[in-house]
Amino acid sequence: MLTDGIMLTDDQRRSLDEEGYVALRGLMPPDLLAALRRRIDDLFEEEGDNAGSEFKQEPDARRLANLVNKGEIFEQVILTPQVLECVEHVLGPRFKLSSLNARSTNPHSEADQPLHADSGAIADELGYSVCNSVWLLDDFTEANGATRMVPGSHRWRQLPEPGFYAPHPAQQLVLGKAGDVVVMNAHMWHGGTANRTASPRRAIHVYYTRWDQPQQQYQKQWLSASVQSRLSKDARRILALDDALNDELCATGSGKSGFMK
Numbered sequence: 001m002l003t004d005g006i007m008l009t010d011d012q013r014r015s016l017d018e019e020g021y022v023a024l025r026g027l028m029p030p031d032l033l034a035a036l037r038r039r040i041d042d043l044f045e046e047e048g049d050n051a052g053s054e055f056k057q058e059p060d061a062r063r064l065a066n067l068v069n070k071g072e073i074f075e076q077v078i079l080t081p082q083v084l085e086c087v088e089h090v091l092g093p094r095f096k097l098s099s100l101n102a103r104s105t106n107p108h109s110e111a112d113q114p115l116h117a118d119s120g121a122i123a124d125e126l127g128y129s130v131c132n133s134v135w136l137l138d139d140f141t142e143a144n145g146a147t148r149m150v151p152g153s154h155r156w157r158q159l160p161e162p163g164f165y166a167p168h169p170a171q172q173l174v175l176g177k178a179g180d181v182v183v184m185n186a187h188m189w190h191g192g193t194a195n196r197t198a199s200p201r202r203a204i205h206v207y208y209t210r211w212d213q214p215q216q217q218y219q220k221q222w223l224s225a226s227v228q229s230r231l232s233k234d235a236r237r238i239l240a241l242d243d244a245l246n247d248e249l250c251a252t253g254s255g256k257s258g259f260m261k
């Protein structure tokens with residue numbers, strides 16, 4: 001794969017296996033964090049009311065989609081070795097990027113997101129098929145819309161009831177500092193929460209899926225020719241640009257499928 005498989009500690013592996021998530025504290029160096037914030041803010045500004053429309057829009061949060069197409073900086077993000085090692089631990093050696101989006105919870109927002117597993121996926125006979133990473137561009141606090149997670153729920157092999165807005169008795173708020181990255185087995189029930197502060201809570205979601213699943217956003221269709229032409233061999237591989245099975249899997253439908261279900 002794209003890592004040497006030597007960075008994760010036993011504790012981090014255990015956390016992914018048992019809790020279903022692991023926090024990689026301070027993974028983003030300050031200059032990367034600053035550059036990502038700048039790019040995300042600029043894109044929100046440029047895209048205005050259309051932001052997120054390639055994928056989905058939400059009442060209590062602003063979203064951006066198709067980020068690999070929107071800045072060279074994101075090519076580094078999708079190939080971050082520590083994150084890829086976590087993803088490999090969850091999904092096995094053959095996986096690809098499913099989508100790269102941003103989500104900024106609006107100040108004074110009212111509602112939590114319902115608990116969900118990404119893409120409504122349930123583990124099957126091959127094991128887990130979805131793994132997400134939440135890149136914190138702001139501190140995640142008790143008050144500003146930190147992600148809630150239900151540790152261990154990835155092992156239940158079932159989805160929460162649709163519209164599960166209520167607090168789950170076992171849920172934890174995942175708090176952290178800007179610059180942290182939280183990698184989660186995305187079968188684990190999770191969701192955004194309301195932001196009761198006066199500032200937005202920004203995050204990037206770098207979402208991966210197993211080799212035999214369609215991408216949430218079919219990258220070959222969504223990336224411009226000029227972006228595709230400059231990509232490294234590793235980037236092409238993680239984006240599944242030369243993967244005939246991925247083409248087949250993504251051929252039906254619009255090239256985008258539901259995220260939060």
Ligand SMILES: O=C(O)CCC(=O)C(=O)O
Nearest residue numbers: 103146147191192203260
């Ligand atoms: O941004 C977050 O806190 C989590 C969002 C999420 O789970 C989703 O949009 O599916």
